[in-house]
Amino acid sequence: MSVLALDAVRIRNDVDGREIVRGVSFTLEPGGVVGIVGESGSGKTITCRAALGILPEHFTIASGRIDLDGHDVATLTPKQWTGLRGSTISAVFQDPASYLNPSLTVGSQVAEVVRVKLGLRRKAARLHAIELLSSVRLGKAVFDQYPHELSGGMLQRSLIAAAIAAEPKVLIADEATTALDVTVQAEILDLLADLRDTTGLALVVVSHDLAVVAQFCDEVLVMREGEVVEQGPVEKILYHPEHEYTQLLIAEHESYGLERYLVPS
Ligand SMILES: Nc1ncnc2c1ncn2[C@@H]1O[C@H](COP(=O)(O)OP(=O)(O)OP(=O)(O)O)[C@@H](O)[C@H]1O
Ligand SMILES: [Mg+2]
Numbered sequence: 001m002s003v004l005a006l007d008a009v010r011i012r013n014d015v016d017g018r019e020i021v022r023g024v025s026f027t028l029e030p031g032g033v034v035g036i037v038g039e040s041g042s043g044k045t046i047t048c049r050a051a052l053g054i055l056p057e058h059f060t061i062a063s064g065r066i067d068l069d070g071h072d073v074a075t076l077t078p079k080q081w082t083g084l085r086g087s088t089i090s091a092v093f094q095d096p097a098s099y100l101n102p103s104l105t106v107g108s109q110v111a112e113v114v115r116v117k118l119g120l121r122r123k124a125a126r127l128h129a130i131e132l133l134s135s136v137r138l139g140k141a142v143f144d145q146y147p148h149e150l151s152g153g154m155l156q157r158s159l160i161a162a163a164i165a166a167e168p169k170v171l172i173a174d175e176a177t178t179a180l181d182v183t184v185q186a187e188i189l190d191l192l193a194d195l196r197d198t199t200g201l202a203l204v205v206v207s208h209d210l211a212v213v214a215q216f217c218d219e220v221l222v223m224r225e226g227e228v229v230e231q232g233p234v235e236k237i238l239y240h241p242e243h244e245y246t247q248l249l250i251a252e253h254e255s256y257g258l259e260r261y262l263v264p265s
Contacts (some may be wrong), residue, residue: 002087003169004202005028006024006026006065006066009021009050010064010068011061014058014131020048020059020226020263021046022226024043024064024223026231028170029226030169030200030201031197033204034183034203034217035109035205035207036221037206037220037249038223038229039224041135042224043225044069045206050170051089052172053076068084076088076208080114086113090171091163091171091173092160092169094176095179096158096159097147102147106133106143106146107126110132110158111126113162113166125155129161132161132163138157152179152180152184155182156180164195166167168201171192171204175206176188176205185212201210203216209253210238220237229243
């Protein structure tokens with residue numbers, strides 16, 4: 001059974017009536033990885049926010065359906081959403097530092113998520129947070145460090161630890177590695193792939209970077225101005241793109257070495 005399915009989802013900004021997303025569909029099975037690429041403002045993040053139940057104010061799902069682990073999200077109350085967020089679907093975004101309180105230790109913030117989401121007492125939450133940090137390959141010392149003492153890659157790992165605390169079935173990584181240097185980016189992707197393999201975590205990976213998508217995703221959606229211009233298996237889309245816009249994206253990337261990741265088929 002799918003853990004996340006979007007069917008012809010359209011999202012409208014009710015302030016001006018403009019449709020920001022016009023018909024996105026995909027199905028994510030456990031352990032599956034869907035990529036979303038496309039130019040800035042094409043609706044990638046808004047699509048993710050709809051799946052997370054955190055659309056900006058005045059944005060609504062105009063038509064179509066989002067099914068999250070068997071729940072039609074249109075029928076969910078805010079309380080039910082709170083229950084599902086974290087424990088069924090979770091997310092990490094760009095700029096990890098902005099999601100952490102600079103005056104609290106990283107460990108205490110991860111432990112707080114654990115305490116709230118898993119209903120653990122403080123001491124148990126602390127122990128579990130240390131385990132989570134270790135699962136994202138962060139040592140025990142990180143627990144007592146403050147955000148400014150950690151690198152961007154370590155901060156993103158801490159946020160991934162918090163995001164997977166309640167063992168969600170779906171993790172959305174929206175430009176989660178964009179601000180990181182290439183080596184650290186590779187480490188984070190490796191970590192996500194590991195989580196997918198060991199826990200069956202399904203992933204939605206939003207990235208400007210086609211190389212990330214080529215390495216990591218099974219299926220990819222190419223978005224432009226709220227529309228999906230092309231969609232299919234990664235090898236097909238990145239190696240035999242049919243749409244002009246996809247061809248353009250790939251041509252732009254080729255100068256950055258995308259061809260290293262593409263295996264002729
Ligand atoms: N909070 C908001 N309020 C009003 N409009 C918004 C808001 N967030 C996004 N939009 C608009 O919705 C459209 C899609 O934005 P979205 O953030 O989904 O793009 P994106 O594909 O994620 O772009 P990027 O690659 O830059 O992250 C844009 O026109 C944007 O201006
Ligand atoms: Mg975005």
